[in-house]
Amino acid sequence: MQDAIVELAGARKVFASPEGGEVKALDNIYLDVRRNEFLTLLGPSGCGKTTLLQSIGGFVRLDAGTISIDGADMTRVPPHLRPVNTVFQNYALFPHMSVEQNVGYALEVRGIPARERREKVGAALVMVGLGGMEKRRPNQLSGGQQQRVALARAIVARPKLLLLDEPLSALDRGLRHSMQIELKNLQNELGISFVFVTHDKEEALTMSDRIAVLKHGRIQQIAAPREIYDRPANPFVASFIGVSNMFEGSIDSGSLVMDRGETLQLGRTLQDCKGRATAVIRPEQFSLSFEQDTRAGIDVTIDQVIFVGAGFELYARTRGGRELVVSAPASARDDVARAESDRRARLIYVPANIHLMPGEGGSQ
Amino acid sequence: MIASTRDRMQLGLLLGPATVFLAVFFLIPLAIMVVTSFLAPGLYGGVEWEFYPHNFGRIFGFADPAFEEFDPVYLEIFLRSVRIAVLTVIATLLVCYPAAFCISMMPGKWKSFCLFLIALPFFTSLIVRLFVWVLILRQSGPVNGVLLALGLIDQPLDLIYTEGAIILGMVYIFIPFMFMPIYASVEKLDWSLIRASQDLGAGPIRTFVRVILPLTAPGIIGGSLIVFIPALGNFIVPAILGGAKVMMLGNLIEQQFLSARNWPFGSALAMMVMSVMLVTMMGFVFVSGRRRSSMASLSGGQRGAQ
Numbered sequence: 001m002q003d004a005i006v007e008l009a010g011a012r013k014v015f016a017s018p019e020g021g022e023v024k025a026l027d028n029i030y031l032d033v034r035r036n037e038f039l040t041l042l043g044p045s046g047c048g049k050t051t052l053l054q055s056i057g058g059f060v061r062l063d064a065g066t067i068s069i070d071g072a073d074m075t076r077v078p079p080h081l082r083p084v085n086t087v088f089q090n091y092a093l094f095p096h097m098s099v100e101q102n103v104g105y106a107l108e109v110r111g112i113p114a115r116e117r118r119e120k121v122g123a124a125l126v127m128v129g130l131g132g133m134e135k136r137r138p139n140q141l142s143g144g145q146q147q148r149v150a151l152a153r154a155i156v157a158r159p160k161l162l163l164l165d166e167p168l169s170a171l172d173r174g175l176r177h178s179m180q181i182e183l184k185n186l187q188n189e190l191g192i193s194f195v196f197v198t199h200d201k202e203e204a205l206t207m208s209d210r211i212a213v214l215k216h217g218r219i220q221q222i223a224a225p226r227e228i229y230d231r232p233a234n235p236f237v238a239s240f241i242g243v244s245n246m247f248e249g250s251i252d253s254g255s256l257v258m259d260r261g262e263t264l265q266l267g268r269t270l271q272d273c274k275g276r277a278t279a280v281i282r283p284e285q286f287s288l289s290f291e292q293d294t295r296a297g298i299d300v301t302i303d304q305v306i307f308v309g310a311g312f313e314l315y316a317r318t319r320g321g322r323e324l325v326v327s328a329p330a331s332a333r334d335d336v337a338r339a340e341s342d343r344r345a346r347l348i349y350v351p352a353n354i355h356l357m358p359g360e361g362g363s364q
Numbered sequence: 365m366i367a368s369t370r371d372r373m374q375l376g377l378l379l380g381p382a383t384v385f386l387a388v389f390f391l392i393p394l395a396i397m398v399v400t401s402f403l404a405p406g407l408y409g410g411v412e413w414e415f416y417p418h419n420f421g422r423i424f425g426f427a428d429p430a431f432e433e434f435d436p437v438y439l440e441i442f443l444r445s446v447r448i449a450v451l452t453v454i455a456t457l458l459v460c461y462p463a464a465f466c467i468s469m470m471p472g473k474w475k476s477f478c479l480f481l482i483a484l485p486f487f488t489s490l491i492v493r494l495f496v497w498v499l500i501l502r503q504s505g506p507v508n509g510v511l512l513a514l515g516l517i518d519q520p521l522d523l524i525y526t527e528g529a530i531i532l533g534m535v536y537i538f539i540p541f542m543f544m545p546i547y548a549s550v551e552k553l554d555w556s557l558i559r560a561s562q563d564l565g566a567g568p569i570r571t572f573v574r575v576i577l578p579l580t581a582p583g584i585i586g587g588s589l590i591v592f593i594p595a596l597g598n599f600i601v602p603a604i605l606g607g608a609k610v611m612m613l614g615n616l617i618e619q620q621f622l623s624a625r626n627w628p629f630g631s632a633l634a635m636m637v638m639s640v641m642l643v644t645m646m647g648f649v650f651v652s653g654r655r656r657s658s659m660a661s662l663s664g665g666q667r668g669a670q
């Protein structure tokens with residue numbers, strides 16, 4: 001592919017687990033990172049995100065498969081010869097060097113003369129908002145500042161690709177949010193591809209051009225955030241990416257028949273499907289109504305109503321005992337009040353908007 | 365900061381025992397040695413109470429003309445001692461540094477086993493262990509035996525009673541002392557820093573020089589001091605493996621005190637050993653102190669600014 005900066009083909013990595021078995025950290029991974037793309041690797045802890053990132057950086061040797069960066073085969077190339085830099089999870093700043101020496105390290109290695117080095121280091125520090133901190137030592141910086149130094153150090157030599165391993169996980173919430181935006185801006189400004197690892201779905205949805213969802217060393221789905229959110233490829237992705245109402249059952253003449261006898265009407269495009277399937281209805285895809293409404297809907301009892309500022313979250317239960325989450329906008333205040341006092345409501349959905357996935361099981 | 369009288373009394377009581385101990389068992393003997401080194405030796409042992417700088421003169425070339433001529437042998441012994449101590453430091457360093465890395469990379473069980481092996485020599489007497497080296501190195505020993513049997517040599521080699529034999533023995537006994545501080549600093553080494561260095565484009569050599577070496581330097585410095593100082597004054601190893609042929613300062617001092625009964629000259633020699641040690645120590649303290657104080661002043665400045 002012409003516009004791919006990184007191509008992984010058939011990458012596999014197996015570790016021996018301490019219990020004596022094997023862990024497939026990477027299981028037949030095919031992945032393209034496009035030029036100037038913000039790609040996020042998302043998945044639960046232990047799914048192989050770090051291993052995947054480090055195999056691009058060169059710290060993990062693949063058992064099988066190939067990796068090429070910018071058109072050149074890099075499968076057996078050691079880390080220091082790859083045009084890639086990493087922001088490590090614990091920052092890994094050199095404690096015996098000043099901020100300036102840390103950031104200038106990649107330039108020093110490349111033999112850039114001291115004066116030019118100082119200029120570039122200064123510029124990189126300004127870029128991450130740390131101008132004037134050149135002489136400090138890493139242990140004299142706060143966590144957020146260390147994070148920025150690690151970032152400046154990784155971008156100063158303009159790699160073709162920046163790898164970031166959960167760089168924001170150690171920061172507190174407010175700082176994390178502003179760093180998310182800054183990182184995204186930085187990526188636009190630099191015009192290089194970022195491969196970003198996180199286990200935080202909101203972080204992934206906010207920042208990414210594309211998200212690759214991993215589980216047990218396999219890529220479950222790789223797509224743009226909205227695509228992943230609206231049309232998850234399987235129940236795992238659906239549940240990992242956000243609160244979802246999932247309905248398992250078998251398709252029978254245009255509706256999904258669930259085990260407890262409840263049914264969901266499906267849109268016309270799904271009429272011809274067969275077999276077992278899981279349907280997803282997002283909390284915001286329901287609209288709140290009451291018994292006399294004849295549109296497609298589910299009758300529920302309301303367990304709890306929570307005010308979340310921008311709207312309401314309703315915890316509901318079907319006659320068959322299935323628990324559902326509904327979010328209602330602030331404008332639906334009157335309906336919410338009525339549902340809360342009646343303790344019952346009818347959840348209206350649009351059959352054509354139901355997303356259907358093959359297979360079963362919504363749990364991770 | 366003015367301490368109250370009470371605080372000062374407490375401090376005095378707490379420091380008192382240690383101060384008395386050091387005064388009695390360290391400073392007073394030291395003072396006796398300093399004074400003795402400037403006194404004249406008595407004819408049959410003992411000292412004459414007169415100022416007599418020629419003890420140092422015998423070493424440095426202004427010997428008492430009434431008694432004897434200047435003999436450079438003492439300077440030779442002094443230089444040899446320094447040379448042997450330095451070579452011992454270098455050799456133990458070359459052995460222990462890679463070994464510390466190997467052992468720190470081992471899985472837990474093997475690691476403790478290896479550490480146990482390194483401490484094992486302390487369970488037997490030093491003298492016995494050194495005499496075993498005599499058996500190994502002597503003309504009828506196994507080393508010469510093997511070389512003769514292989515036809516590599518016709519005559520047994522003089523392996524023992526050489527400077528080489530002394531260095532071998534020194535390295536043998538000082539390896540645990542060098543190993544421990546180095547191992548401690550290698551264990552503390554954060555491997556992600558090595559990855560970071562590689563990631564930023566540094567090859568193995570630069571990573572070693574710029575990251576691994578500076579971060580393990582405290583162990584190297586500590587180990588070198590702990591080996592150099594006792595190696596310089598050591599007299600057991602040269603006594604056993606150097607015989608009468610290769611002497612070190614320690615043997616010379618022992619000889620002056622016990623056989624020649626020239627206490628003032630022995631004291632002068634001991635003073636020299638001590639001054640070399642002091643200079644070395646202060647050099648190291650100065651170097652590491654400057655590193656630390658530059659960092660401390662910076663962090664102090666930051667604390668003030670916040």
Ligand SMILES: Nc1ncnc2c1ncn2[C@@H]1O[C@H](COP(=O)(O)OP(=O)(O)O)[C@@H](O)[C@H]1O
Nearest residue numbers: 015016023025044045046047048049050051052
């Ligand atoms: N060096 C290693 N030795 C053995 N197992 C490993 C090693 N590195 C990772 N693993 C295993 O591989 C799996 C994936 O690990 P990792 O890539 O670190 O996951 P993540 O970063 O997504 O949390 C985990 O089950 C982990 O235990």
Ligand SMILES: [Mg+2]
Nearest residue numbers: 049050051166
């Ligand atoms: Mg990880």
